[in-house]
Amino acid sequence: MSDRWMSDDQHQQARQRLLERVVTETRETGRSTGLDELSGRVMQAMATVPRHRFVPPEQCEWAYADRPLPIGRGQTISQPFIVALMTELLALGPEDVVLEIGTGSGYQTAVLASLARQVYSLERIPELADAATQRLQELGFANVAVRAGDGCLGWEEQAPFDGIMVTAAAATVPEALVRQLKPGGRLVIPVGPPQWTQDLQVLDKDEQGRVHVRSVLPVVFVPLISNFG
Ligand code: SAM
Numbered sequence: 001m002s003d004r005w006m007s008d009d010q011h012q013q014a015r016q017r018l019l020e021r022v023v024t025e026t027r028e029t030g031r032s033t034g035l036d037e038l039s040g041r042v043m044q045a046m047a048t049v050p051r052h053r054f055v056p057p058e059q060c061e062w063a064y065a066d067r068p069l070p071i072g073r074g075q076t077i078s079q080p081f082i083v084a085l086m087t088e089l090l091a092l093g094p095e096d097v098v099l100e101i102g103t104g105s106g107y108q109t110a111v112l113a114s115l116a117r118q119v120y121s122l123e124r125i126p127e128l129a130d131a132a133t134q135r136l137q138e139l140g141f142a143n144v145a146v147r148a149g150d151g152c153l154g155w156e157e158q159a160p161f162d163g164i165m166v167t168a169a170a171a172t173v174p175e176a177l178v179r180q181l182k183p184g185g186r187l188v189i190p191v192g193p194p195q196w197t198q199d200l201q202v203l204d205k206d207e208q209g210r211v212h213v214r215s216v217l218p219v220v221f222v223p224l225i226s227n228f229g
Helices: 008-028 040-048 057-062 080-090 107-113 126-138 175-179
Strands: 069-072 075-077 097-101 118-123 144-148 161-166 181-191 198-205 211-219
Touching: 008 040, 008 080, 040 080, 040 107, 057 069, 069 126, 080 107, 080 161, 080 181, 080 198, 080 211, 097 107, 107 118, 107 126, 107 144, 118 126, 126 144, 175 181
Parallel strands: 097 118, 097 161, 118 144, 161 181
Antiparallel strands: 069 075, 181 198, 198 211
């Protein structure tokens, strides 16, 4: 069924069914991820953000399927289960300031913005950054700033961050991102070669500034491309 045939109620029901699928998948992967369930806040964000507004018109009929979809320029909007999982792993509080690398469609940005005080998001491809900015504005997300640029360098002027999420596969964790994380903060990032599965990692920076790394799940992401090699 295409978007134009679906009412707001039908979209909401589709989101609810998707959420049930995501909840099941969270439980099924719990042994590996250490998370058996999603928090109420993440469930609420997933139940509210209209994913159909973040996909191209020709993909609308799949907007509430639990899978990634093409968004143009060879990029993808992430699978909803992965969006929920990565968001949960970030464990955001309502006063937190977050940096996201890889805005893409802006869907993950919107989920983060529903949970945190402020989200800064960097996207390498200017056309995607512009489209996401417009979409997020139309949907009323006032606590988001999107900028076109190389996310491997982070966003120095707005650092430090309570949480950083990278939504593209990094060969290694960019040093600038670790530096721009607050003590007590958390970085969620897929690490590994782009042509294979990567390792979804959580890096916790403790109050002394030491970093503790935990592997969570094999994942597949498009590559994080740095202009600086
Ligand atoms: N989270 C997005 C969403 O919900 O639509 C999906 C992100 S997509 C899987 C990865 C994005 O990272 C792409 O849009 C890509 O252009 C972007 N990207 C890749 N390398 C980047 C870099 N160095 N800095 C910023 N963005 C980058």
